[in-house]
Amino acid sequence: MSRGLSFYLRIYVKILVQDLKSKMSYRADFIISMVGMILTNVVGFVSFKIMFSNFSSINGWSYNEMLFLYGFSLIAITPMQCMLDNNWSLRMNVYNGDFIKYCFRPINLFFYYESEVFDAKGLGQFGFGIATLVYAWNKLGLPVTFFSIIKTVIFAITASLFMMAMQNAAAATCFWIDRSFYVLDLTFRLREYAKYPVTIFNPVFRFLFTFLFPIAFIAYYPSLVILRPDKVPMLSWISPVIGVLWFYMSYRIWMRGARKYNGTGS
Protein backbone atom coordinates (compact mmCIF):
# COMPACT_ATOMS: atom_id res chain seq x y z
CA MET A 1 0.00 0.00 0.00
CA SER A 2 1.66 3.13 -1.16
CA ARG A 3 -0.95 5.59 -0.07
CA GLY A 4 -1.28 5.40 3.68
CA LEU A 5 -3.97 4.14 5.96
CA SER A 6 -5.92 7.38 6.31
CA PHE A 7 -6.48 7.58 2.56
CA TYR A 8 -7.93 4.08 2.47
CA LEU A 9 -10.00 4.67 5.58
CA ARG A 10 -11.55 7.77 4.02
CA ILE A 11 -12.41 5.88 0.85
CA TYR A 12 -13.81 2.96 2.83
CA VAL A 13 -16.21 5.23 4.71
CA LYS A 14 -17.31 6.86 1.45
CA ILE A 15 -18.02 3.55 -0.26
CA LEU A 16 -19.69 2.20 2.89
CA VAL A 17 -22.13 5.10 3.02
CA GLN A 18 -23.05 4.59 -0.64
CA ASP A 19 -23.58 0.88 -0.08
CA LEU A 20 -25.79 1.45 2.95
CA LYS A 21 -27.82 4.02 1.02
CA SER A 22 -28.46 1.56 -1.80
CA LYS A 23 -29.33 -1.17 0.71
CA MET A 24 -31.80 1.13 2.43
CA SER A 25 -33.76 1.44 -0.78
CA TYR A 26 -34.51 -2.26 -0.48
CA ARG A 27 -35.85 -2.04 3.04
CA ALA A 28 -37.91 -5.24 2.93
CA ASP A 29 -34.84 -7.21 1.88
CA PHE A 30 -32.86 -5.73 4.76
CA ILE A 31 -35.55 -6.60 7.31
CA ILE A 32 -36.03 -10.16 6.00
CA SER A 33 -32.27 -10.75 5.99
CA MET A 34 -31.99 -9.42 9.51
CA VAL A 35 -34.81 -11.71 10.68
CA GLY A 36 -33.07 -14.60 8.92
CA MET A 37 -29.82 -13.80 10.71
CA ILE A 38 -31.50 -13.59 14.10
CA LEU A 39 -33.37 -16.84 13.47
CA THR A 40 -30.10 -18.55 12.54
CA ASN A 41 -28.60 -17.51 15.84
CA VAL A 42 -31.68 -18.43 17.85
CA VAL A 43 -31.74 -21.90 16.28
CA GLY A 44 -28.00 -22.25 16.90
CA PHE A 45 -28.58 -21.38 20.52
CA VAL A 46 -31.53 -23.78 20.83
CA SER A 47 -29.39 -26.62 19.43
CA PHE A 48 -26.74 -25.76 22.01
CA LYS A 49 -29.34 -25.86 24.78
CA ILE A 50 -30.75 -29.22 23.62
CA MET A 51 -27.26 -30.70 23.58
CA PHE A 52 -26.51 -29.58 27.13
CA SER A 53 -29.89 -30.66 28.47
CA ASN A 54 -28.74 -34.20 27.63
CA PHE A 55 -25.05 -33.91 28.44
CA SER A 56 -23.71 -31.82 31.29
CA SER A 57 -20.18 -31.31 30.00
CA ILE A 58 -18.04 -31.96 26.95
CA ASN A 59 -14.53 -33.19 27.49
CA GLY A 60 -14.13 -31.37 30.82
CA TRP A 61 -15.69 -28.13 29.58
CA SER A 62 -18.72 -26.93 31.50
CA TYR A 63 -21.87 -25.41 30.04
CA ASN A 64 -20.81 -21.84 30.78
CA GLU A 65 -17.31 -22.33 29.43
CA MET A 66 -18.77 -23.75 26.21
CA LEU A 67 -21.11 -20.76 26.09
CA PHE A 68 -18.04 -18.52 26.32
CA LEU A 69 -16.45 -20.30 23.35
CA TYR A 70 -19.73 -20.03 21.46
CA GLY A 71 -20.04 -16.28 22.03
CA PHE A 72 -16.38 -15.74 21.23
CA SER A 73 -16.66 -17.59 17.92
CA LEU A 74 -19.70 -15.51 16.91
CA ILE A 75 -17.74 -12.32 17.56
CA ALA A 76 -14.71 -13.65 15.72
CA ILE A 77 -16.61 -14.39 12.51
CA THR A 78 -18.33 -10.99 12.42
CA PRO A 79 -15.59 -9.04 10.55
CA MET A 80 -15.54 -11.71 7.86
CA GLN A 81 -19.33 -11.63 7.65
CA CYS A 82 -19.54 -7.85 7.45
CA MET A 83 -16.50 -6.84 5.45
CA LEU A 84 -15.70 -9.76 3.16
CA ASP A 85 -19.22 -10.58 1.99
CA ASN A 86 -18.34 -9.72 -1.59
CA ASN A 87 -16.16 -12.86 -1.68
CA TRP A 88 -19.39 -14.80 -2.22
CA SER A 89 -19.93 -13.00 -5.54
CA LEU A 90 -16.32 -13.31 -6.64
CA ARG A 91 -16.81 -16.46 -8.69
CA MET A 92 -19.82 -14.99 -10.50
CA ASN A 93 -17.88 -11.81 -11.28
CA VAL A 94 -14.96 -13.83 -12.55
CA TYR A 95 -17.07 -16.08 -14.78
CA ASN A 96 -19.18 -13.41 -16.39
CA GLY A 97 -16.29 -11.02 -16.85
CA ASP A 98 -17.49 -8.23 -14.56
CA PHE A 99 -14.36 -8.64 -12.48
CA ILE A 100 -12.37 -6.71 -15.06
CA LYS A 101 -13.90 -3.41 -13.94
CA TYR A 102 -12.17 -3.70 -10.56
CA CYS A 103 -8.79 -4.09 -12.21
CA PHE A 104 -8.78 -0.57 -13.65
CA ARG A 105 -9.03 1.43 -10.44
CA PRO A 106 -5.97 3.25 -9.17
CA ILE A 107 -6.35 1.74 -5.69
CA ASN A 108 -5.58 -1.62 -4.17
CA LEU A 109 -7.62 -4.24 -6.01
CA PHE A 110 -8.43 -6.42 -2.99
CA PHE A 111 -9.41 -3.41 -0.91
CA TYR A 112 -11.63 -1.98 -3.61
CA TYR A 113 -13.36 -5.26 -4.33
CA GLU A 114 -14.15 -6.07 -0.70
CA SER A 115 -15.11 -2.54 0.28
CA GLU A 116 -17.90 -2.50 -2.26
CA VAL A 117 -20.24 -4.54 -0.05
CA PHE A 118 -20.78 -4.17 3.66
CA ASP A 119 -23.08 -6.77 5.16
CA ALA A 120 -24.87 -4.94 7.95
CA LYS A 121 -26.85 -7.95 9.14
CA GLY A 122 -23.59 -9.39 10.48
CA LEU A 123 -23.92 -6.80 13.22
CA GLY A 124 -26.96 -8.67 14.56
CA GLN A 125 -24.75 -11.70 14.98
CA PHE A 126 -22.15 -9.53 16.67
CA GLY A 127 -24.73 -8.34 19.23
CA PHE A 128 -25.75 -11.94 19.86
CA GLY A 129 -22.12 -12.89 20.39
CA ILE A 130 -21.44 -10.03 22.81
CA ALA A 131 -24.55 -10.85 24.85
CA THR A 132 -23.57 -14.53 25.07
CA LEU A 133 -20.01 -13.67 26.04
CA VAL A 134 -21.06 -11.20 28.73
CA TYR A 135 -23.54 -13.69 30.16
CA ALA A 136 -20.95 -16.50 30.29
CA TRP A 137 -18.32 -14.14 31.68
CA ASN A 138 -20.69 -13.20 34.48
CA LYS A 139 -21.71 -16.79 35.26
CA LEU A 140 -18.10 -17.96 35.35
CA GLY A 141 -17.20 -15.13 37.73
CA LEU A 142 -14.27 -14.04 35.59
CA PRO A 143 -12.60 -10.83 36.76
CA VAL A 144 -13.53 -7.64 34.93
CA THR A 145 -10.37 -5.59 34.72
CA PHE A 146 -9.01 -3.15 32.19
CA PHE A 147 -6.32 -5.67 31.32
CA SER A 148 -8.70 -8.59 30.76
CA ILE A 149 -10.91 -6.54 28.48
CA ILE A 150 -7.92 -5.39 26.43
CA LYS A 151 -6.82 -9.01 26.16
CA THR A 152 -10.28 -10.09 24.96
CA VAL A 153 -10.36 -7.38 22.30
CA ILE A 154 -6.88 -8.20 21.01
CA PHE A 155 -7.57 -11.92 20.86
CA ALA A 156 -10.98 -11.43 19.26
CA ILE A 157 -9.32 -9.42 16.50
CA THR A 158 -6.71 -12.15 16.16
CA ALA A 159 -9.37 -14.81 15.86
CA SER A 160 -11.22 -12.84 13.22
CA LEU A 161 -8.04 -12.66 11.11
CA PHE A 162 -8.01 -16.45 10.84
CA MET A 163 -11.63 -16.60 9.73
CA MET A 164 -11.08 -13.86 7.15
CA ALA A 165 -7.93 -15.57 5.88
CA MET A 166 -9.71 -18.89 5.39
CA GLN A 167 -12.59 -17.27 3.56
CA ASN A 168 -10.25 -15.23 1.31
CA ALA A 169 -8.22 -18.23 0.33
CA ALA A 170 -11.34 -20.30 -0.31
CA ALA A 171 -12.93 -17.58 -2.44
CA ALA A 172 -9.70 -17.12 -4.42
CA THR A 173 -9.86 -20.74 -5.61
CA CYS A 174 -12.38 -19.55 -8.21
CA PHE A 175 -9.50 -18.07 -10.19
CA TRP A 176 -8.19 -21.58 -10.79
CA ILE A 177 -11.09 -24.04 -10.61
CA ASP A 178 -14.67 -24.28 -11.83
CA ARG A 179 -17.50 -24.54 -9.34
CA SER A 180 -15.39 -23.21 -6.51
CA PHE A 181 -18.62 -22.62 -4.63
CA TYR A 182 -18.18 -25.91 -2.81
CA VAL A 183 -14.78 -24.86 -1.47
CA LEU A 184 -16.16 -21.61 -0.13
CA ASP A 185 -19.25 -23.28 1.27
CA LEU A 186 -17.18 -25.97 2.99
CA THR A 187 -14.90 -23.43 4.67
CA PHE A 188 -17.91 -21.44 5.75
CA ARG A 189 -19.54 -24.51 7.25
CA LEU A 190 -16.38 -25.43 9.14
CA ARG A 191 -16.88 -22.32 11.28
CA GLU A 192 -19.79 -24.18 12.93
CA TYR A 193 -17.23 -26.44 14.56
CA ALA A 194 -14.91 -23.67 15.68
CA LYS A 195 -16.88 -23.35 18.90
CA TYR A 196 -15.78 -26.74 20.23
CA PRO A 197 -12.46 -27.24 22.05
CA VAL A 198 -9.91 -28.68 19.66
CA THR A 199 -8.91 -31.23 22.31
CA ILE A 200 -11.89 -33.40 21.30
CA PHE A 201 -9.99 -34.45 18.17
CA ASN A 202 -7.22 -37.01 17.88
CA PRO A 203 -3.66 -35.69 17.32
CA VAL A 204 -3.83 -35.91 13.52
CA PHE A 205 -6.95 -33.80 13.26
CA ARG A 206 -5.83 -31.50 16.04
CA PHE A 207 -2.78 -30.75 13.90
CA LEU A 208 -4.96 -30.36 10.81
CA PHE A 209 -7.38 -27.95 12.47
CA THR A 210 -4.54 -25.96 14.00
CA PHE A 211 -2.18 -25.54 11.08
CA LEU A 212 -4.02 -26.41 7.87
CA PHE A 213 -7.63 -25.32 8.47
CA PRO A 214 -7.00 -23.12 11.50
CA ILE A 215 -10.48 -23.28 13.05
CA ALA A 216 -8.89 -23.96 16.45
CA PHE A 217 -7.71 -20.33 16.43
CA ILE A 218 -11.23 -18.96 16.00
CA ALA A 219 -12.35 -19.67 19.55
CA TYR A 220 -10.30 -22.30 21.37
CA TYR A 221 -6.73 -20.92 21.52
CA PRO A 222 -7.65 -17.26 22.02
CA SER A 223 -10.28 -18.08 24.68
CA LEU A 224 -7.79 -20.03 26.76
CA VAL A 225 -6.06 -16.76 27.59
CA ILE A 226 -9.19 -15.59 29.41
CA LEU A 227 -10.73 -18.90 30.51
CA ARG A 228 -7.72 -20.83 31.79
CA PRO A 229 -5.11 -18.15 32.52
CA ASP A 230 -2.86 -20.45 34.55
CA LYS A 231 -2.11 -22.83 31.71
CA VAL A 232 -2.08 -20.94 28.44
CA PRO A 233 -0.22 -22.79 25.68
CA MET A 234 2.49 -21.04 23.68
CA LEU A 235 0.25 -21.19 20.58
CA SER A 236 -2.28 -18.88 22.22
CA TRP A 237 0.31 -16.21 22.96
CA ILE A 238 1.79 -16.20 19.48
CA SER A 239 -1.60 -16.48 17.75
CA PRO A 240 -1.71 -12.72 16.91
CA VAL A 241 1.48 -13.13 14.88
CA ILE A 242 0.23 -16.30 13.18
CA GLY A 243 -3.08 -14.57 12.48
CA VAL A 244 -1.42 -11.65 10.72
CA LEU A 245 0.71 -14.09 8.75
CA TRP A 246 -2.32 -16.14 7.70
CA PHE A 247 -4.19 -13.06 6.62
CA TYR A 248 -1.22 -11.77 4.64
CA MET A 249 -0.81 -15.13 2.93
CA SER A 250 -4.48 -15.31 1.99
CA TYR A 251 -4.21 -11.78 0.61
CA ARG A 252 -1.24 -12.80 -1.52
CA ILE A 253 -3.11 -15.84 -2.85
CA TRP A 254 -6.12 -13.70 -3.66
CA MET A 255 -3.99 -11.11 -5.46
CA ARG A 256 -2.03 -13.76 -7.35
CA GLY A 257 -5.31 -15.16 -8.64
CA ALA A 258 -6.54 -11.70 -9.57
CA ARG A 259 -3.34 -10.93 -11.51
CA LYS A 260 -3.67 -14.19 -13.39
CA TYR A 261 -7.19 -13.21 -14.38
CA ASN A 262 -7.50 -11.92 -17.90
CA GLY A 263 -11.19 -11.61 -18.48
CA THR A 264 -13.57 -13.90 -20.29
CA GLY A 265 -13.27 -12.00 -23.53
CA SER A 266 -16.96 -11.43 -23.93
Added chain:
Amino acid sequence: MSKMRKYLALTRAGIIEELGFRLATIVMIFGNIIYLTVIYFLWRSIFASSPTPVVNGMTFESTLIYLVLATAIFNFMEMYTVWEMGRNVQSGKIVLDLVRPMEYRSYLFWSYTGPTIMQFLTTFIPTFIIVECVTKAIPLGINLLYFIISIILAVMINYSIDFMVGTICLYSESIWGINIMKQVIVLLFSGATIPLAFFPEGLAKVASVLPFKAVYDGPLSILLMNSPEICDVLPILELQAFWAVMLYLLSVGFWKISLRQITVNGG
Protein backbone atom coordinates in the same frame (compact mmCIF):
# COMPACT_ATOMS: atom_id res chain seq x y z
CA MET B 1 -44.75 -41.95 -23.11
CA SER B 2 -43.33 -39.13 -25.19
CA LYS B 3 -43.81 -36.92 -22.15
CA MET B 4 -41.63 -39.22 -20.10
CA ARG B 5 -38.95 -39.14 -22.79
CA LYS B 6 -39.01 -35.36 -22.64
CA TYR B 7 -38.43 -35.47 -18.88
CA LEU B 8 -35.71 -38.08 -19.06
CA ALA B 9 -33.86 -35.96 -21.63
CA LEU B 10 -33.56 -33.31 -18.91
CA THR B 11 -32.29 -35.91 -16.45
CA ARG B 12 -29.68 -37.05 -18.94
CA ALA B 13 -28.55 -33.50 -19.69
CA GLY B 14 -28.15 -32.89 -15.97
CA ILE B 15 -26.00 -35.99 -15.51
CA ILE B 16 -23.77 -35.06 -18.45
CA GLU B 17 -23.39 -31.53 -17.13
CA GLU B 18 -22.35 -32.87 -13.73
CA LEU B 19 -19.76 -35.13 -15.32
CA GLY B 20 -18.07 -32.06 -16.71
CA PHE B 21 -17.14 -30.88 -13.24
CA ARG B 22 -15.05 -33.72 -11.90
CA LEU B 23 -12.86 -31.52 -9.73
CA ALA B 24 -15.90 -30.15 -7.95
CA THR B 25 -16.95 -33.72 -7.19
CA ILE B 26 -13.55 -34.47 -5.65
CA VAL B 27 -13.76 -31.32 -3.53
CA MET B 28 -17.22 -32.37 -2.42
CA ILE B 29 -16.17 -35.87 -1.44
CA PHE B 30 -13.17 -34.45 0.41
CA GLY B 31 -15.39 -31.94 2.21
CA ASN B 32 -17.78 -34.69 3.13
CA ILE B 33 -14.97 -36.71 4.72
CA ILE B 34 -13.83 -33.75 6.84
CA TYR B 35 -17.39 -33.16 7.89
CA LEU B 36 -17.89 -36.80 8.91
CA THR B 37 -14.65 -36.77 10.89
CA VAL B 38 -15.68 -33.70 12.83
CA ILE B 39 -19.06 -35.22 13.68
CA TYR B 40 -17.37 -38.46 14.73
CA PHE B 41 -14.93 -36.85 17.17
CA LEU B 42 -17.45 -34.39 18.51
CA TRP B 43 -20.01 -37.00 19.47
CA ARG B 44 -17.38 -39.44 20.67
CA SER B 45 -16.16 -36.94 23.24
CA ILE B 46 -19.71 -35.95 24.13
CA PHE B 47 -20.57 -39.56 24.91
CA ALA B 48 -17.24 -40.09 26.66
CA SER B 49 -18.13 -37.25 29.05
CA SER B 50 -21.53 -38.74 29.79
CA PRO B 51 -21.85 -40.95 32.90
CA THR B 52 -23.97 -43.53 31.01
CA PRO B 53 -23.31 -45.02 27.55
CA VAL B 54 -27.00 -44.81 26.60
CA VAL B 55 -28.62 -41.38 26.56
CA ASN B 56 -32.32 -41.11 25.70
CA GLY B 57 -32.17 -44.54 24.13
CA MET B 58 -29.31 -43.57 21.82
CA THR B 59 -25.82 -45.03 21.98
CA PHE B 60 -22.78 -43.35 20.46
CA GLU B 61 -22.97 -45.72 17.53
CA SER B 62 -26.65 -45.19 16.77
CA THR B 63 -26.30 -41.40 17.15
CA LEU B 64 -23.40 -41.39 14.74
CA ILE B 65 -25.13 -43.53 12.12
CA TYR B 66 -28.23 -41.39 12.32
CA LEU B 67 -26.41 -38.06 12.07
CA VAL B 68 -24.02 -39.12 9.35
CA LEU B 69 -26.76 -40.50 7.12
CA ALA B 70 -29.09 -37.58 7.84
CA THR B 71 -26.34 -35.19 6.80
CA ALA B 72 -25.66 -37.24 3.68
CA ILE B 73 -29.34 -37.05 2.75
CA PHE B 74 -29.39 -33.32 3.45
CA ASN B 75 -26.35 -32.80 1.21
CA PHE B 76 -27.63 -34.67 -1.79
CA MET B 77 -31.07 -33.09 -1.61
CA GLU B 78 -29.83 -29.52 -1.33
CA MET B 79 -30.16 -28.39 -4.93
CA TYR B 80 -30.26 -24.66 -4.22
CA THR B 81 -33.71 -24.51 -5.84
CA VAL B 82 -34.59 -21.36 -3.92
CA TRP B 83 -31.45 -19.59 -5.15
CA GLU B 84 -32.09 -20.66 -8.72
CA MET B 85 -35.68 -19.44 -8.67
CA GLY B 86 -34.79 -16.23 -6.86
CA ARG B 87 -31.97 -15.39 -9.24
CA ASN B 88 -34.14 -16.14 -12.26
CA VAL B 89 -36.80 -13.78 -10.96
CA GLN B 90 -34.18 -11.11 -10.30
CA SER B 91 -32.51 -11.37 -13.68
CA GLY B 92 -35.76 -11.86 -15.59
CA LYS B 93 -34.65 -15.18 -17.05
CA ILE B 94 -37.76 -16.76 -15.53
CA VAL B 95 -39.78 -15.33 -18.41
CA LEU B 96 -37.92 -17.61 -20.81
CA ASP B 97 -38.63 -20.60 -18.60
CA LEU B 98 -42.31 -19.70 -18.31
CA VAL B 99 -42.89 -19.73 -22.07
CA ARG B 100 -41.34 -23.19 -22.48
CA PRO B 101 -43.78 -25.89 -23.64
CA MET B 102 -43.47 -27.52 -20.24
CA GLU B 103 -44.78 -26.57 -16.84
CA TYR B 104 -42.18 -24.58 -14.91
CA ARG B 105 -42.50 -26.77 -11.85
CA SER B 106 -41.89 -29.97 -13.83
CA TYR B 107 -39.15 -28.40 -15.90
CA LEU B 108 -37.23 -27.36 -12.80
CA PHE B 109 -37.84 -30.69 -11.08
CA TRP B 110 -36.64 -32.80 -13.97
CA SER B 111 -33.64 -30.65 -14.66
CA TYR B 112 -32.64 -31.29 -11.04
CA THR B 113 -33.03 -35.06 -11.25
CA GLY B 114 -29.69 -35.47 -13.06
CA PRO B 115 -27.60 -33.63 -10.46
CA THR B 116 -29.61 -35.29 -7.65
CA ILE B 117 -28.80 -38.76 -8.97
CA MET B 118 -25.14 -37.83 -9.37
CA GLN B 119 -24.99 -36.36 -5.87
CA PHE B 120 -26.66 -39.47 -4.51
CA LEU B 121 -23.98 -41.62 -6.13
CA THR B 122 -21.04 -39.44 -5.14
CA THR B 123 -22.01 -38.40 -1.61
CA PHE B 124 -24.64 -40.71 -0.18
CA ILE B 125 -23.35 -44.05 -1.48
CA PRO B 126 -19.72 -43.56 -0.31
CA THR B 127 -20.96 -42.39 3.09
CA PHE B 128 -23.25 -45.39 3.30
CA ILE B 129 -20.39 -47.76 2.45
CA ILE B 130 -18.06 -46.19 5.02
CA VAL B 131 -20.73 -46.38 7.73
CA GLU B 132 -21.51 -49.98 6.82
CA CYS B 133 -17.84 -51.02 6.85
CA VAL B 134 -17.12 -49.28 10.15
CA THR B 135 -20.21 -50.27 12.11
CA LYS B 136 -21.79 -53.21 10.25
CA ALA B 137 -25.04 -52.00 11.78
CA ILE B 138 -27.10 -51.50 8.63
CA PRO B 139 -28.88 -54.71 7.58
CA LEU B 140 -28.49 -55.48 3.87
CA GLY B 141 -31.80 -56.94 2.73
CA ILE B 142 -35.27 -56.01 1.60
CA ASN B 143 -35.01 -52.81 3.67
CA LEU B 144 -32.77 -51.33 0.96
CA LEU B 145 -35.58 -51.67 -1.58
CA TYR B 146 -38.09 -49.95 0.72
CA PHE B 147 -35.46 -47.32 1.41
CA ILE B 148 -35.23 -46.47 -2.30
CA ILE B 149 -39.02 -46.00 -2.47
CA SER B 150 -38.91 -43.92 0.67
CA ILE B 151 -36.05 -41.73 -0.53
CA ILE B 152 -37.84 -41.02 -3.82
CA LEU B 153 -40.89 -39.86 -1.84
CA ALA B 154 -38.55 -37.77 0.31
CA VAL B 155 -37.05 -36.10 -2.76
CA MET B 156 -40.57 -35.22 -3.92
CA ILE B 157 -41.56 -33.77 -0.55
CA ASN B 158 -38.33 -31.84 -0.29
CA TYR B 159 -38.76 -30.42 -3.78
CA SER B 160 -42.29 -29.25 -3.01
CA ILE B 161 -41.05 -27.46 0.11
CA ASP B 162 -38.22 -25.83 -1.83
CA PHE B 163 -40.53 -24.85 -4.66
CA MET B 164 -42.95 -23.22 -2.24
CA VAL B 165 -40.16 -21.29 -0.55
CA GLY B 166 -38.80 -20.35 -3.98
CA THR B 167 -42.25 -19.04 -4.96
CA ILE B 168 -41.98 -16.52 -2.13
CA CYS B 169 -39.17 -14.96 -4.18
CA LEU B 170 -41.86 -13.67 -6.55
CA TYR B 171 -43.03 -11.39 -3.75
CA SER B 172 -39.73 -10.45 -2.20
CA GLU B 173 -36.31 -10.61 -3.76
CA SER B 174 -34.61 -11.23 -0.45
CA ILE B 175 -33.29 -14.63 -1.51
CA TRP B 176 -30.61 -14.92 1.15
CA GLY B 177 -33.00 -14.17 4.01
CA ILE B 178 -35.75 -16.48 2.77
CA ASN B 179 -33.35 -19.32 2.07
CA ILE B 180 -31.48 -19.12 5.35
CA MET B 181 -34.73 -19.25 7.32
CA LYS B 182 -35.78 -22.38 5.48
CA GLN B 183 -32.38 -23.96 5.90
CA VAL B 184 -32.01 -23.49 9.66
CA ILE B 185 -35.57 -24.66 10.32
CA VAL B 186 -35.08 -27.78 8.19
CA LEU B 187 -31.70 -28.54 9.76
CA LEU B 188 -33.10 -28.29 13.28
CA PHE B 189 -36.43 -30.06 12.88
CA SER B 190 -35.18 -32.84 10.62
CA GLY B 191 -32.83 -34.01 13.32
CA ALA B 192 -29.85 -33.62 10.99
CA THR B 193 -27.87 -31.61 13.58
CA ILE B 194 -29.16 -33.25 16.76
CA PRO B 195 -31.15 -36.52 16.63
CA LEU B 196 -34.85 -36.04 17.40
CA ALA B 197 -34.55 -38.48 20.33
CA PHE B 198 -32.65 -35.82 22.28
CA PHE B 199 -35.35 -33.17 21.86
CA PRO B 200 -37.33 -31.99 24.89
CA GLU B 201 -41.02 -32.91 24.72
CA GLY B 202 -42.37 -29.61 23.41
CA LEU B 203 -39.93 -29.36 20.53
CA ALA B 204 -40.29 -33.05 19.71
CA LYS B 205 -44.03 -32.50 19.32
CA VAL B 206 -43.43 -29.60 16.94
CA ALA B 207 -41.02 -31.75 14.91
CA SER B 208 -43.50 -34.60 14.65
CA VAL B 209 -46.20 -32.50 12.95
CA LEU B 210 -43.80 -30.90 10.46
CA PRO B 211 -43.08 -32.53 7.09
CA PHE B 212 -39.27 -32.49 7.56
CA LYS B 213 -39.51 -35.63 9.63
CA ALA B 214 -40.88 -37.44 6.58
CA VAL B 215 -37.89 -36.28 4.55
CA TYR B 216 -35.14 -37.47 6.88
CA ASP B 217 -36.43 -39.59 9.72
CA GLY B 218 -38.68 -41.74 7.47
CA PRO B 219 -36.08 -43.11 5.05
CA LEU B 220 -33.52 -43.49 7.83
CA SER B 221 -35.73 -45.55 10.10
CA ILE B 222 -36.57 -47.83 7.16
CA LEU B 223 -32.90 -48.18 6.31
CA LEU B 224 -32.05 -49.28 9.83
CA MET B 225 -34.82 -51.93 10.02
CA ASN B 226 -33.77 -55.57 9.94
CA SER B 227 -35.70 -57.49 7.23
CA PRO B 228 -38.93 -55.51 7.71
CA GLU B 229 -42.39 -56.82 6.76
CA ILE B 230 -44.52 -54.66 4.51
CA CYS B 231 -46.71 -53.80 7.51
CA ASP B 232 -43.69 -52.33 9.32
CA VAL B 233 -42.82 -49.89 6.59
CA LEU B 234 -46.33 -49.08 5.41
CA PRO B 235 -47.15 -46.48 8.10
CA ILE B 236 -43.98 -44.55 7.26
CA LEU B 237 -44.56 -44.73 3.51
CA GLU B 238 -48.19 -43.71 4.00
CA LEU B 239 -47.19 -40.65 5.96
CA GLN B 240 -44.64 -39.77 3.31
CA ALA B 241 -47.17 -40.25 0.54
CA PHE B 242 -49.61 -38.04 2.44
CA TRP B 243 -47.05 -35.24 2.69
CA ALA B 244 -45.97 -35.73 -0.92
CA VAL B 245 -49.52 -35.29 -2.24
CA MET B 246 -50.42 -32.55 0.22
CA LEU B 247 -47.35 -30.45 -0.45
CA TYR B 248 -47.58 -31.06 -4.18
CA LEU B 249 -51.09 -29.59 -4.22
CA LEU B 250 -50.09 -26.72 -1.95
CA SER B 251 -47.02 -25.80 -3.96
CA VAL B 252 -48.85 -25.96 -7.29
CA GLY B 253 -51.69 -23.84 -5.89
CA PHE B 254 -49.37 -21.29 -4.35
CA TRP B 255 -47.40 -21.01 -7.59
CA LYS B 256 -50.56 -20.50 -9.70
CA ILE B 257 -51.82 -17.74 -7.42
CA SER B 258 -48.41 -16.10 -7.20
CA LEU B 259 -47.83 -16.06 -10.92
CA ARG B 260 -50.40 -13.29 -11.24
CA GLN B 261 -48.17 -11.21 -8.99
CA ILE B 262 -45.10 -11.50 -11.10
CA THR B 263 -43.09 -8.43 -11.91
CA VAL B 264 -39.93 -9.04 -13.86
CA ASN B 265 -37.03 -6.70 -14.35
CA GLY B 266 -35.82 -5.60 -17.71
CA GLY B 267 -39.13 -5.81 -19.58
